[in-house]
Amino acid sequence: MFRFISALPFALGALKLASAATVLTGQYTCDTAGDYTLCNDQWGIANGVGSQTSTLISASGSTISWSTNYTWANNPNDVKTYANVLSNTAKGVQISQISSFPTTWDWYYETQSSGLRADVSYDMWTGTAQTGTAASSSSSYEIMIWLSGKGGIQPVGSLKTSGISLAGYTWNLWSGTTETWTTLSFVSADGDITSFNAELTPFFQYLVENEGVSASQYIQAIQTGTEAFTGTAELVTTSFSVSLSG
Template sequence: MFVGQSVLATPLAVDNSSSGLEKRFSILSGQWDSESEGSGRYTLYNNLWGQSYDTSGKQSTQATSYSGTTLAWKTTYSWAGSSSQVKSYADVTLNTGLGKQLSAISSIPSTWKWSYTSASSSLIADVSYDLWLSNSASGTGSSSTSTYEIMIWLSSRGGAGPAGSQIGTATVGGRSWKLYKGTVSTWTVYSFVATSEITSYSGDLKAFFTYLSSSQGLSTSQYLVAAQAGTEPFVGSATLTTSAYTISVN
C-alpha cells in the first residue's frame, strides 16, 4: 500500500566501485527518497510511510540495473514494533500509459523475478503489486480520489495478511488465489493472495480486473491511475532483490 508523500527527497549518492553497481544509481535511505529510472518510465521509492511505528528501524533501496524497459533493484530493511503494522512499501511506480479506463486497456503485461537473499526467521512481510483506480483520469493512488485498490500478493511470509476478510478463492492467469475484500480510508481494497509463493511471475494483470468485473461488479469505466510493485514489511529483517521487473499498460 502506497501511503507516501509527493516530496522527492535528494537521494544519497554512493560510490559503487566495490559493489559492481553502476554509479548512476543512488542509495535511497531517507523516508521519502525516490529516484527516476529509465528516463522517467519508472520511479523507485524508499517510502517509509509507517516509520513512526518503529523509529529505530532502517531501510535502504537501490536500483541495480536498467535495460530496455526492465528494472532491477533491491531493498534491505530491519523493522520491529507491532507485528500487525506495515512499516514501509519500497516500490517501483510506473509513469506511462496510465489514466485510461479499464474498458480501453487491452493488456497489462508484467514480469517480476525476485528473491530473498537474506530473511530473518521472524520476518512478516508481503511482496505485492498495488494497482489503483479512480472515477477520474486525473485521480491518484492512495488519496481522496481513489475508489479501488487492487493488490496482488505474490508472497505472504510469517502470517502477513491483507485488509479485510477472505470472501472466496479465484483462478486468474491459471493460478489459484485467495480473494480478500476490505476498506481502507475511503476506498475498497481487493487483494489476491497467492496460495503458494511466486518468485517468478509473468502474466497479464488485466485479467485480475476482468475477474473482478465479472464476479464483483467492478465497473470498467473506472480509470487505472497508478501501478506499483514492491514489498510491505511488518517486522523482521531481509534483503529483497528484484532481478527483473517490467510492466506496461496497453
C-alpha cells in the same frame, strides 16, 4: 494499504546502470529512471523501530532492477514501509479499454530472518478520473496482488473468495475498506511466486464481473514492491516490467 507518494521525487537521469547504483536512505526519497520511479517509502515507521534502504541497480526503458534492505521491530501487525517502483507510463486507461497489460517480475530474498513478516506485492490504484495519485482522494479502489506473504500476515479486510484461478495460479481474494477506497487483494494460494510472467487484464475482468468494480474505472497508478511488518531481509528484484495499452 495507505502509502505516501512523495510529490517531489528527484530525478537522476533516465538511465541507471549497475555500475552507478543509487542508494535511497530517506523516509520518502525517490529516484526516477527509465519508465519508473523507485521510492524508499517508509510511511509507517512511527509504528516501529528500525531502518531501510532501497538501491536502484539498473533501469533501461521498460525494465528495472532494484533491492531493498530493512530491519523492523515492534507492532508486528502494522506495516512499516512499502519500498516500491511506480510505473510512469502504465496508467490512464479505462478497464473496459485495456487491450494489453503484460508484466514480468523476477525476485528473491538474498537474506531473511526467521519469522519474517512481509509481503511482495503489486499495488494498483483506480479511480473515476483519468489521472490521479495513488492513495489519495482520487482513489476508488486499491487492487493488490500478493506474490508472497510471510509470517502469517493478512491483507486489509477479510477473506471473500477462495480458489480463484487466474494467470495460471490460484488466489484467495480479500476485501476491506481503508480511508476512502476499497481494497481488493489477490493473495497467492500457491506459495511464493518468484518468477511472475502474466497478463494482468484477467484480474480486473474478474473484479468487474464478480465484485462490482465499474469497467469505466481508470488505471491511475501501478506500484510494485514489498510491505515490511517486522524482521530483517534483503529483497532483490532482478527484473521487472509492466506496460499498459488501450
